[in-house]
Amino acid sequence: MSEALLDVRNLSVDFHTARGTVHAVKNVSWSVNRGETLAILGESGSGKSVSASAVMNILDMPPAQIVGGEILFDGQDLLKISYETHRALNGKKIAMIFQDPLSHLNPVYTVGWQIVEMMTAHGRPADKARQRALELIGRVGIADPEQALHKYPHQFSGGQRQRLMIAMALMLKPDILIADEPTTALDVTIQAEVLALLKELQLETGMAMVLITHDLGVVAEIADRVVVMSKGEIVEQGTPREVYHNAQHPYTRQLIGAAPGKGEIKLLEAAAPVLLETKKLCKTYGEFTALKDVSLVLHRGQTLAVVGESGSGKSTLARAILRLENPDSGEALWKGQDLIGMNARELLGVRRQIQMVFQDPTQSLNPRMSVYQLISEGWDIHPIMPDHAQRRERVAELLLQVGLEPDHAQRYPHQFSGGQRQRIAIARALALEPELIICDEAVSALDVSIQAQVIALLEEVRARLGISFLFIAHDLGVVRDFADTVIVMKAGEIVERGATRQIFEAPQHDYTRRLLAANLDPDPDIQAQRRLAGAHP
Amino acid sequence: MSDLSLTKPNNPATQRGFTIFLAMLWRDKLAFISALVLVLVVLCALVGPALLGDLATNQNLRGRNSPPFDMTRGWAFFLGGDSLGRPMLARLIVAARSTMMVAAGAVATALIVGATLGLVAGYMGKNISQAIMRLADVIMSFPSLLLAVVVLYVLGPSIPNMILVLAITRIPIYLRTTRAEVLEVRERMFVQAAVVMGASHGRIIVRHVLPVVAPTLVTIATLDFAFVMLAESSLSFLGIGIQPPDITWGLMVSQGRPYLTTAWWLALWPGVCIVITTLALNLLSNWMRIALDPAQRWRLEARSTTDV
8 A cells, every 4th residue: 555645544523512422423434645636525414524623633622632643743743743743844845725615814914924934924924925925825716915015915806815815825836735614605607717716726736625515516525535424433545436426324315315406497487476576776885786686476376596606796686675675766576566655554464474584594593492492482463373382283284294293393493404404494484374485595604405405395385375485596506496586686786687597508698608617516427528628718 | 172282292392492401501610600709799789788787887996997708706707897897897888789780780771772773873774873982982982981970970870870871881892892793693604594585683683693692792791790890989988979878899999008018808898799799690691602502502401511
């Protein structure tokens, strides 16, 4: 067996919590060589980040404890060396980039200062460091490097910040780059660009890359080898092609099956009466145009998807319809009545009919209320269920309907997983018997397999109760299986609209095509074909 | 039948809730002791003056500054006698009432008024907020002692007036803290979810904002308790606070000050009472913060805590 550059052998890590010991990582082994990209694939809680954190020595160690195994870097066991030696290796030989570059850049220092610090901290002269910083910032594709050095992190967009993080990581020409979900927080088109950049840089420097991700598409695009983790164990490994076409473990198969965008596209049903219609909605914040002449029509019982990248105005649209924000001009007609002109009393009546499911259930559920209180709160406001005994029954019924247990009613949100919390949020929306549910990125914070379950739940609710959906998403794949019609937004404007099939099979606008192309397919073969065809921008 | 089914599950539920509460208190031994201490202090305040009122005011010049831990003069002199030969122990117990009345009254008034104004200032529009905040600035920039001297001189020194003065000077602290927290909390997603549901402003403030802000306020209030007790003693020292023969712990500290070198017990015992009471309040509020937070409560429910 040839000596790998980084070799993790039989690593086991425990977390000691008040509820007992959790075996976060059990007997995990993986290795990576120069010039190679290893992807560690897994959902949240699978322990995929833990082994990488152990390599970097950034595990919090009272709660965590490394109980066994070794991490060999160039033949040296990283678990046995002193803290000081490790510090010298970190950044210099092994570098890491993180999911959210905003929280990993210090907001009070200029970007230039922070990048240069990376080298001066390892004892290099400042002028040399500055020169290398300029060179690298140019290399990662940021215009005007000289200017960029003097700017602060908030002055860059998310994609640019991730590029800066990459530049920072590469300052000392590391042998290994560990990337923890590097593109999860980014828009699809930006994600494609960042992945392409990483690939190029790897070819240039010959470094090894360890990519931690939950996204099969990213694996298909960039990885040479992949290990699939579930509940702290490696359940499968091999090349992306082998794993995708020949998955052995049931978990891997489930993961591949859950990837969105493979189902039958629905055909638009015969036109039902119009439920919601907006006419030329406009909203500006100072110089920034959030909405520009947005007009849309939603029929009863149908699902309208609004797709766009961050800053495209899709959330502002939802907020304007819900009157959380007042548009500058335009109309929003709910069954023919204008929502924008309504007074508080009229609005209260409509509030019950339009419900919303938010992106992050951790934040949209009051942490101090029990599930029963959360679901039944709407009945205190709208007098549709005055009898308390009946309420208990109805809450139990709703919990069953969204796939939870009736006795969960006495628990609090923090006792549930992310997917379960989103189910509670859906039950809360259903409690008021609405006619329209607006989902603002309702599934984008969830793991793929949970995402599939939640969408199936929404689909079922729609079929059974005839509720219409306005479904806001940044991910075209999710929308494909669920929507009747799709609207694509860019910079506050609708650039394309049409039946789902038409958008996916015959996109008219350039931007729609770019979005479709940037959407990574979980199948490595298709992804390879696309690369050859040069579909990437 | 339906009547039964409605009331029946309710009653045992509240009773069980109380037992769980006691069990959680028992789990945190320090908080449990604190609760006992506070119950004792409150009992002293309630029945002390009626039982020991005469004993505490009777002068006994032969027992002037008699040293503590001496049982020859009876149990009342166990903690010594003061400069007029009155038993310290009895005086401490009797003083608990006016001390607690002033401190609790001032803190509660400041807390309620400050928190209400803060909630309004944080939640409502800019104009109301501006008006309330400038009012708070005026109070804060005015020397509190000067304000107290003026008000108490005009209205005359009495317990209600003391409460009024001390409360006014402490209001801005609660007001500013509440407003700052409300500004942050009202942007949270669950508040917006409540708006979408159609909740009224009152409901959002009471059900969604206040429970998040309350633990901070309770913590500040307990810290404030000690401050108010001492502020009251300095006012009494200036002769515009509680007047003898009424006594408070703070007044006893300042009366004992001249004898510090010869009879230390005159100032020490009331000082110890103030410290113990505030400490108990602090520990209890710390416990309450955990017990009232559903996400933290498991720390008190867990059988064995293996905190490092």
